[in-house]
Amino acid sequence: MKDLLRTADLSRADVDLLLNTAAEFAKNPLRSQDCLKNKSVAIYMTKPSTRTRLSSETAVAHLGGTPIFIRGDELQLGRGETIADTAKIISGYCDALIIRTFAQSDVDELGANASIPVINALTDDDHPTQLLADWLTIRETFGSDIKDRKFVYLGDGNNMSHAWLTMGAIMGAHVVAATPDGKWAPSADVVAQAKKIAEKTGATIEVTNDPESAAKGASVLYTDVWMSMGDPEAERAEKIKVLAPFAVTDNLMALTEKDSIFMHCLPAHRGEEVAASVIDGPKSVIWREAYHRRTTIQALLYHLTRGELAGN
Ligand code: CP
Numbered sequence: 001m002k003d004l005l006r007t008a009d010l011s012r013a014d015v016d017l018l019l020n021t022a023a024e025f026a027k028n029p030l031r032s033q034d035c036l037k038n039k040s041v042a043i044y045m046t047k048p049s050t051r052t053r054l055s056s057e058t059a060v061a062h063l064g065g066t067p068i069f070i071r072g073d074e075l076q077l078g079r080g081e082t083i084a085d086t087a088k089i090i091s092g093y094c095d096a097l098i099i100r101t102f103a104q105s106d107v108d109e110l111g112a113n114a115s116i117p118v119i120n121a122l123t124d125d126d127h128p129t130q131l132l133a134d135w136l137t138i139r140e141t142f143g144s145d146i147k148d149r150k151f152v153y154l155g156d157g158n159n160m161s162h163a164w165l166t167m168g169a170i171m172g173a174h175v176v177a178a179t180p181d182g183k184w185a186p187s188a189d190v191v192a193q194a195k196k197i198a199e200k201t202g203a204t205i206e207v208t209n210d211p212e213s214a215a216k217g218a219s220v221l222y223t224d225v226w227m228s229m230g231d232p233e234a235e236r237a238e239k240i241k242v243l244a245p246f247a248v249t250d251n252l253m254a255l256t257e258k259d260s261i262f263m264h265c266l267p268a269h270r271g272e273e274v275a276a277s278v279i280d281g282p283k284s285v286i287w288r289e290a291y292h293r294r295t296t297i298q299a300l301l302y303h304l305t306r307g308e309l310a311g312n
């Protein structure tokens with residue numbers, strides 16, 4: 001496996017390896033200080049980022065390399081140079097490329113034309129690196145025996161809902177996406193793909209429009225912003241109204257298991273997709289989850305640049 005272009009690229013063995021290594025990096029961030037010595041990693045983002053940018057830059061630094069951050073408007077790509085040419089040029093200077101942008105097809109094209117590893121750091125369709133941090137946090141909380149546990153995403157059927165269903169399928173988990181029907185439901189293709197993976201891993205994939213039945217007996221309630229980067233502002237009022245029943249409130253948390261946790265990829269909007277009392281309450285693991293963005297990206301760079309991931 002050369003690139004991580006989408007969550008579905010990962011096998012269960014890859015995820016286990018990455019999480020084990022990330023747990024080591026959590027204990028000792030500098031244990032592989034020579035991995036990227038005299039090497040550089042380009043981080044190109046056409047959308048804003050706090051966590052992914054900073055955790056990527058610090059991960060590269062901890063591996064002994066130099067991160068080169070490039071804003072969306074800073075490459076000739078914005079002036080008509082092709083993705084294929086850009087991929088070849090970056091491959092000549094750098095040892096990996098981390099990219100955050102809108103179209104998944106742009107990331108796929110970069111991966112196809114670059115000779116170096118390309119990592120998807122969020123597209124409109126997916127957010128694979130976030131899910132590595134999420135599953136390390138889940139594993140730290142519940143251990144590896146997740147039989148009889150239910151992992152529930154609530155809210156917009158967006159990139160995070162896709163990544164949630166796909167990674168849950170890979171992990172053999174019972175995962176649920178509780179979203180409105182129609183425009184803001186997860187893509188039918190992603191749900192079908194998750195179900196296909198589940199046939200092999202024993203996962204259960206559930207999509208529902210009932211937030212209360214989803215929350216009942218859950219081990220995790222996960223949510224994300226209702227307006228994602230690039231979502232049309234004209235739809236804001238309608239979208240917020242439709243999504244209101246999916247907000248993670250104390251009432252919804254009360255339906256979950258005794259040892260349940262609340263997760264959020266962040267940034268969060270308190271009072272919108274989650275109540276302040278939940279996200280800042282005792283069940284919230286958001287800071288640990290955010291911390292693991294670095295440990296898991298560090299593990300990903302470590303194994304991908306050494307050619308140690310098998311992929312699917
Ligand atoms: N969770 C996440 O990807 O955050 P950023 O947008 O701040 O990188």
Ligand code: NVA
Pocket residue numbers: 122123158159160224225227228229265266267
């Ligand atoms: N769905 C959100 C995730 C942010 C990390 C977005 O794409 O903006």
